[in-house]
Amino acid sequence: MKRIFFIVLVLFSTSVLYAQKDTVLYKHEIRAAVGDVTFLPEVVNLMNYNLSIAYFYRPVKHFWAGVNFINYFGNRIYYNWSEYNTDGSFKDFSKSKTKYWAVIAPEIRLSCLNKESVILYGALSGGIGWENGYNSKQQKYPKRLPYIHVTCLGLSCNLGKDKNIFLGGEIGFGFKGLFNGHCGYRF
Secondary structure: OHHHHHHHHHHHHHHHHHHOOOOOOOOEEEEEEEEEOOOOOOOOOOOOEEEEEEEEEEEEOOEEEEEEEEEEEEEEEEEEEEEEOOOOOEEEEEEEEEEEEEEEEEEEEEEEEEOOOEEEEEEEEEEEEEEEOOOOOOOOOOEEEEEEEEEEEEEEEEEOOOOOEEEEEEEEEEOOOOEEEEEEEEO
16 A cells, blocks of 8 residues: 555656646745734734745755744733732832744745646744743743744745746644745745
8 A cells, every 4th residue: 555655646746747847937035924823822812913024045946945034923911919018018010011922944845836827835944933021821031942833735826927926825833823824026
């Protein structure tokens, strides 16, 4: 069964490569994206999102290498407390912090379909992130943490006269969120 699956996979890959040999190859890509942040345990509001910008270089038809910068501004958390003095008096205090994180992550992307108007791909990226603020457990920050993102399915629809403007989306899991929409320019 494993041999049959492997043979079918190789035949499919070669047929896809043969069908795509006349498409235009743009080497550089700049993109802006918006994604959800439902993967964060502190986030209750589903209207939160992250913003990212990325640059990719494409040395061969099915391979991109690049870097992402992703940031997220989260919920503002308010803290109120009272401090009592020995004479029985007290003073009320309040403080608020906004949860914020930023990630710089290299990314490798492999495409399985390169048509003139559509590109399907998968990607893997990982990097270091910096967090600041407080979470609901009152843990103090800043923290520096590793982050990983896996794009299971990415779609890019090429538009324009030269097919170098694109719109698309990704489904994956990690620091970019479960769903991610993007637009950009290739040159």
